[in-house]
Amino acid sequence: MTRTIAVIGTRGFPGVQGGVEAHCAHLYPLMQGVNVRVYRRKPYLNEQSRASYPGIEFVDLPSTRIKGFEAVLHTLLCVVHIALHRPSVVHVHNFGPGYVMPLLKLLRLPTVLTYHSTNYEHDKWGRVGKLLLRACEKLAMRWSDRIIFVNRFVMEHQPQWAQRKAVYIPNGIDPVTPSQDTRLLREHGIVPGDYVLAVGRLSPEKGLDYLVQACDTLPQVGQLVIAGASDHDDSYARLMRSHDTAGKVVFTGYVQGEMLRQLYSHARLYVLPSLSEGFPIALLEAMSFGLPIVASDIPATRLIDLPDEAYVQPRDPHTLAQAIANALSHPHRPTYDLTHYTWKKIATDTFEQITKIL
CATH class of the missing domain: 3.40.50.2000 (Glycogen Phosphorylase B;)
Structure with a gap:
């Protein structure tokens, strides 16, 4: 049976x-x-x-x-x-x-x-x-x-x-192959190779408002693309938009599959500014595409072996901006060992x- x-x-x-x-x-x-x-x-x-x-x-x-x-x-x-x-x-x-x-x-x-x-x-x-x-x-x-x-x-x-x-x-994570397609990017006016990417639910524990504040001050950041949606209300999304004084943020809403693959494939940098996580799947996905990473220094991200310079204190837009600027000024495609995942x-x-x- x-x-x-x-x-x-x-x-x-x-x-x-x-x-x-x-x-x-x-x-x-x-x-x-x-x-x-x-x-x-x-x-x-x-x-x-x-x-x-x-x-x-x-x-x-x-x-x-x-x-x-x-x-x-x-x-x-x-x-x-x-x-x-x-x-x-x-x-x-x-x-x-x-x-x-x-x-x-x-x-x-x-x-x-x-x-x-x-x-x-x-x-x-x-x-x-x-x-x-x-x-x-x-x-x-x-x-x-x-x-x-x-x-x-x-x-x-x-x-x-x-x-x-x-x-x-x-x-x-699943094995990945970078996408050459840019259809989703064209739909949202996103410039391939010229944006910082974050993926996650639009909820306060994700710390995305600190990321918006950090990128707002950086001339090195052409666009900040946030892929995710709100669960219950849009108050947090409105807070983020209020911090976007330079008009850099593009909200794609929730995407998955090929559309998400396009976002990972053409990004310059992936940032995870979360205040709390269990084990962030999106971080593993970004690593599988060979993206340089900036991540909050929280227990969940310490489970993954990232370079010391990739970690920043959560809730601090100033140090987050410094880490992003440093990562963008030294462009490279790192190789990560993800065999255990x-x-x-x-x-x-x-x-x-x-x-x-x-």
């Missing part, structure tokens, strides 16, 4: 923005000999989400896009469906859905938790929200059978009881952790 993995904690894929969503989109199509049931949130699905994958069943359930409530409502509906259509194991992404872990245990279902990021560190959460997320974190880790951390430093700071059932498996290996390692508890 074929085993079934139920997946909760993601908004869904394909065509849905987010690090967890990108992780799932790469991971599950590579799992062979098992059925995968992915629970998706209807409000986030679009035309691209109609794509099908062999061995993957999508269950689309109602939700809301109200911050703080969407995961709560959707996860509860997932558990009801799981109770009626029992899988072999439940794979939970991040600890937000952790409040249902005791329910899954009552249903006698084995569970694997993938811990992506410390969400309660994000500025968008108020005091009550952060307390609730910390409570969910404890429930998720306590009641899960196995824990996968995408960030080794986060794993090492957990209690010994959690580390005993934990393993570190990072995010990954292949999705095929990550899928194999993840499936091994799942099978240990079946």
Whole structure:
């Protein structure tokens, strides 16, 4: 009998923005000999989400896009469906859905938790929200059978009881070939080879407002291209536009696939100004295209071996501008060793952790 993995904690894929969503989109199509049931949130699905994958069943359930409530409502509906259509194991992404872990245990279902990021560190959460997320974190880790951390430093700071059932498996990348096409660039008036690139959700924890301020003061930067979209409201995007006094910023919205490949292929420099990350897939993608990097000096970026001059203190537009100016004044295409970050290996390692508890 074929085993079934139920997946909760993601908004869904394909065509849905987010690090967890990108992780799932790469991971599950590579799992062979098992059925995968992915629970998706209807409000986030679009035309691209109609794509099908062999061995993957999508269950689309109602939700809301109200911050703080969407995961709560959707996860509860997932558990009801799981109770009626029992899988072999439940794979939970991040600890937000952790409040249902005791329910899954009552249903006698084995569970694997993938811990992506410390969400309660994000500025968008108020005091009550952060307390609730910390409570969910404890429930998720306590009641899960196995824990996968995408960030080794986060794993090492957990209690010994959690580390005993934990393993570190990072995010990954697919092999890439640079694109010669510039169609997307032409659509947005972007000059090939003359722009700084950042990729990520338009959310305060990404630190993109500091990047806009830094580039606004630099004559070396012709254009700053930001590929990403807002999740809940546009207030953060409006803040960034207010800092763009020189009119250098181009917002492309959320892009993926060939369109994103074009942006990576023709950029001068990639900048990741985040205040908090789990394990940034976009950073690995930029490295796979051989782009020089400037990145915030945070634990997640220290997991990757970058030159010392690539790191800058977060929340500091002045030092960020200095690092960008230095990188642009010494143009080169570095070579990175990314052999440990292949999705095929990550899928194999993840499936091994799942099978240990079946």
